[in-house]
Amino acid sequence: MTSSLITVHRSFFAEDEIKKSRFIAMIAPCETERQALNALRQLAAQHPQAHHLAFAWRIRESGGFIQERCHDAGEPSGTAGRPILAPLEGENLINVVCTVIRYFGGTKLGTGGLTRAYGGTAKQVISLAEKHPWVEMVDLQLELAYPQLQFLEYQLAQCQGQIIDQAFAETVNVTMRLPASAVSAIKAQFSR
Structure with a gap:
């Protein structure tokens, strides 16, 4: 449905x-x-x-x-x-x-x-x-190494997602909104 x-x-x-x-x-x-x-x-x-x-x-x-x-x-x-x-x-x-x-x-x-x-x-x-x-959108938080941030931005653009918040420290904590169907692929690529 x-x-x-x-x-x-x-x-x-x-x-x-x-x-x-x-x-x-x-x-x-x-x-x-x-x-x-x-x-x-x-x-x-x-x-x-x-x-x-x-x-x-x-x-x-x-x-x-x-x-x-x-x-x-x-x-x-x-x-x-x-x-x-x-x-x-x-x-x-x-x-x-x-x-x-x-x-x-x-x-x-x-x-x-x-x-x-x-x-x-x-x-x-x-x-x-x-x-x-209608596409179901969900929020996802990930912790990334700095070099991964640009690739994440590219991947989100490909699936119509977007970064809604980010905090910079030793790593980058990113909160993003993306289609629910893309969550598992993003997690697989960027989980530490």
């Missing part, structure tokens, strides 16, 4: 107007619930006059469990959050938060109309987003 998981690497926006209500959708990457909540806070601060800020997220936790959450933001139950979550599930998107902001235009849409508006706007932003295969 993990090979078919998809994610996004940056935020995308879409907008629609339905019966004078303005719907603004955003999809953004997030690896943790905290990151998702921060994205929601920033969006709420950018749209303080919005009437509703409905959202859904899917986040893969360690161990492979996918946490899903959705919120109707004051709309009738099941008319906003769930219609946003459904296309995320359908596209097998993970580590993303999708939000639809509504500025009420004065005309009530009814439960069916709300469901179509929130779901349709979410689908619109998902279709615009550049989607990428």
Whole structure:
């Protein structure tokens, strides 16, 4: 199943107007619930006059469990959050938060109309987003001799990994983030 998981690497926006209500959708990457909540806070601060800020997220936790959450933001139950979550599930998107902001235009849409508006706007932003295969990334710490550091940097570049911290003493203590599939090869090459 993990090979078919998809994610996004940056935020995308879409907008629609339905019966004078303005719907603004955003999809953004997030690896943790905290990151998702921060994205929601920033969006709420950018749209303080919005009437509703409905959202859904899917986040893969360690161990492979996918946490899903959705919120109707004051709309009738099941008319906003769930219609946003459904296309995320359908596209097998993970580590993303999708939000639809509504500025009420004065005309009530009814439960069916709300469901179509929130779901349709979410689908619109998902279709615009550049989607990428999801790769499980892990952090790894190694102790290296100084001459090994340049070769490690080269190996990490080959597997889309990166050094996130390093401490220099008699040896170099390196913390890196790399695809889980590359860990055993890196350990085999650089273990002391």
